[in-house]
């Protein structure tokens with residue numbers, strides 16, 4: 551059992567500079583896989599290192615199972631951390647690398663043998679136990695680094711971008727291995743990444759950070775479907791949600807937006823009635839832009855100039871410009887969509903799935919799907 555509670559955690563490295571972590575509050579349930587997601591420099595590593603006890607805390611608390619551990623040294627927190635650089639001992643065999651932490655903690659020899667054999671079995675390292683790290687592939691080395699954390703049987707696992715040094719194919723398979731490991735061990739894990747695919751596929755919940763602050767916390771699909779603000783809306787999704795400046799008109803009970811030269815009417819439930827003239831942001835995901843109107847009343851036709859066509863086989867990404875709008879709109883269309891650059895034609899916005907954000911970027915209305 552390990553519940554991690556982060557309460558108003560703040561880190562200021564240099565006085566006079568903005569905090570690296572700013573009032574971060576987050577409850578991580580027992581057995582949860584919490585992902586801290588955000589762009590480089592948003593404070594993920596700093597937050598994780600304060601949880602681990604590797605970084606001093608400016609203010610706020612970290613608690614494990616209800617006990618504040620701010621003053622508890624890292625080695626006594628019963629936490630194991632896996633870093634991006636695996637930092638194995640080059641002169642030691644895989645077996646000795648795995649056993650090292652246990653020997654230092656004076657665990658009995660027979661128990662060390664048992665745990666190392668068990669972990670080697672779980673991670674498929676049994677046949678490499680006598681090798682040195684230089685004779686392993688990058689993926690195998692990362693598994694040894696994982697193994698070093700697992701043998702300790704800690705209360706909490708912390709991961710800081712552990713897959714960043716692996717090539718694309720290995721990242722996918724190791725991602726699956728870490729998820730399987732989480733299910734198997736049922737341990738509490740906190741995983742830092744800037745990669746939205748890792749976050750979406752591995753996390754039971756994700757905590758999106760921006761500029762040291764928590765932007766939104768929730769299960770991956772909830773956050774994807776109901777982004778709380780424009781930062782989250784544009785960070786999750788590839789291509790990202792198109793966000794366009796809009797002004798509310800006096801038509802349709804405050805639910806008609808002027809976006810460039812187009813008027814876009816939103817169905818009730820998508821946003822509250824807006825005061826005519828209010829400046830908002832209209833958001834539409836690429837998958838909610840279509841080449842024809844489905845039997846769906848919320849499909850709004852817009853005139854578009856096709857700026858770029860990216861045929862990817864399974865799908866075609868079309869990038870278009872709406873009249874009077876500088877920013878480009880992304881559409882995710884079927885692989886057989888036939889579009890030509892420079893062409894002018896209608897696209898259809900599924901406004902039942904659109905998002906509206908206020909002048910400060912906060913989501914308005916249900917934003918539900």
Ligand SMILES: Nc1ncnc2c1ncn2[C@@H]1O[C@H](COP(=O)(O)OP(=O)(O)O)[C@@H](O)[C@H]1O
Nearest residue numbers: 563564570588589590591592593594595596597
């Ligand atoms: N030891 C340090 N001293 C001063 N500033 C730091 C230190 N570590 C990180 N920072 C700053 O704190 C901010 C957050 O960094 P970090 O937590 O490493 O972000 P992330 O892991 O999300 O990329 C950045 O602006 C970074 O430059």
Ligand SMILES: [Mg+2]
Nearest residue numbers: 591594595596
């Ligand atoms: Mg980092």
